[in-house]
Amino acid sequence: MEQKNLSEKMKIMLIEDDRALAGEIECFLTKWGYEAVSAEDFENILREFNEQKPQLVLMDINLPNYDGFYWCRKLRQISHVPIIYISSRGTDGDKLMGIAQGGDDYVEKPFRLEMLKAKIEAILRRTYEYGAGDGLFRNRILLKDGLVFDSASGLLFWKDRGIELTKTERRVLAKLAEARPRVVTREELMMDLWDTDEYLSDGTLTTLVSRLRSKLKAACGEEIILTKKGQGYFIS
Numbered sequence: 001m002e003q004k005n006l007s008e009k010m011k012i013m014l015i016e017d018d019r020a021l022a023g024e025i026e027c028f029l030t031k032w033g034y035e036a037v038s039a040e041d042f043e044n045i046l047r048e049f050n051e052q053k054p055q056l057v058l059m060d061i062n063l064p065n066y067d068g069f070y071w072c073r074k075l076r077q078i079s080h081v082p083i084i085y086i087s088s089r090g091t092d093g094d095k096l097m098g099i100a101q102g103g104d105d106y107v108e109k110p111f112r113l114e115m116l117k118a119k120i121e122a123i124l125r126r127t128y129e130y131g132a133g134d135g136l137f138r139n140r141i142l143l144k145d146g147l148v149f150d151s152a153s154g155l156l157f158w159k160d161r162g163i164e165l166t167k168t169e170r171r172v173l174a175k176l177a178e179a180r181p182r183v184v185t186r187e188e189l190m191m192d193l194w195d196t197d198e199y200l201s202d203g204t205l206t207t208l209v210s211r212l213r214s215k216l217k218a219a220c221g222e223e224i225i226l227t228k229k230g231q232g233y234f235i236s
Helices: 003-008 019-031 046-050 068-076 092-100 112-129 165-178 185-192 202-220
Strands: 011-015 035-038 057-061 083-087 105-108 140-144 147-150 155-158 162-163 225-228 232-235
Touching: 011 046, 019 035, 019 112, 035 112, 046 068, 057 068, 057 112, 068 083, 068 092, 083 112, 092 105, 092 155, 092 225, 140 165, 147 165, 147 202, 162 185, 162 202, 165 185, 165 202, 165 232, 185 202, 185 232, 202 225
Parallel strands: 011 035, 011 057, 057 083, 083 105
Antiparallel strands: 140 147, 147 155, 155 162, 225 232
């Protein structure tokens, strides 16, 4: 599929309170065949998002009332639409926070519009053109508000903080997160971990799940991994 045909079908929503910059980006994207709209009511971003139904969001971080991290987290509760941050805040902490809240990419201001266009095209191709399962944003699983697991990288974030996991803990969490809310039997977990370097007995699996459960609870204060007696484990 040619980019021109793809772009003509795509609506991009700008959540940017700098009206001059938003207007400049809108004009540029319209020239390239996209439909570009800007948020008007910064107290009701979710309502405007639901009304506009965009295929991609450009999100500033410094916004009135609530910041872009807040709105990204809220959007992730209702949608998997890709989100690119556009912000003058470019520290590693800001970028980590952006990923943890569910963002897909980060463009630091000031930027060239051509570079922004290239980022948009790449994410749209991965998300919509290469197939429903190939978008990178689909690897990020919201376990709880603020608790995000990236099944592709094995990284777990609680808000702006990374949580260290062992190789086997990442495998178990990925299996449970991708299967949710289905119960994953102990036998399934044992088979999935069969090819790891660590020998896994029945007792070792119990210890492993208990250790992982404790890490998740210590991070967010709630039980994330639940037990179905006589069957296995699940994430609700």
